[in-house]
Amino acid sequence: MTPAPHDIVFVRDLRAECVIGIYAWERRVRQTVLIDLDLAADNRRAAASDQIADALNYKAVTRRVLEYAAASEFQLVETLAERIAALLLEEFGLPWVRVRINKRGALRAAGDVGVVIERERR
Numbered sequence: 001m002t003p004a005p006h007d008i009v010f011v012r013d014l015r016a017e018c019v020i021g022i023y024a025w026e027r028r029v030r031q032t033v034l035i036d037l038d039l040a041a042d043n044r045r046a047a048a049s050d051q052i053a054d055a056l057n058y059k060a061v062t063r064r065v066l067e068y069a070a071a072s073e074f075q076l077v078e079t080l081a082e083r084i085a086a087l088l089l090e091e092f093g094l095p096w097v098r099v100r101i102n103k104r105g106a107l108r109a110a111g112d113v114g115v116v117i118e119r120e121r122r
């Protein structure tokens, strides 16, 4: 089957609790980050069979990301994004992912702040 490069499974505003930040007070608390995921997946087989076994199961993906984030203690959102991207590419066999980490409220003068990265499997 030829690749379907435009198919995406997405997740928005996944609420993850983790230790993250560069300041001393941030090492002592858990903060909420909002995670957006765009996951390249060929959705045609799932659409044809209507079976979850043929789909990239977004429940399984989000459960794994939340488990990983909860155990993490990075300083930078960049690192958290990078490690989540690597995990998704490796464990779910995906060809390409976009990961957005939103540390909402981290800056008094701003609403949403964070990073977006795109990675592909080598």
Ligand SMILES: Nc1nc2c(c(=O)[nH]1)N=C([C@H](O)[C@@H](O)CO)CN2
Residues within 6 Å of the ligand: 020, 021, 022, 023, 026, 075, 076, 077, 078, 103, 106, 107
């Ligand atoms: N590019 C980044 N800048 C900053 C980060 C970060 O993770 N990446 N983190 C902080 C602090 O932890 C901030 O979130 C606390 O207010 C500052 N800048």
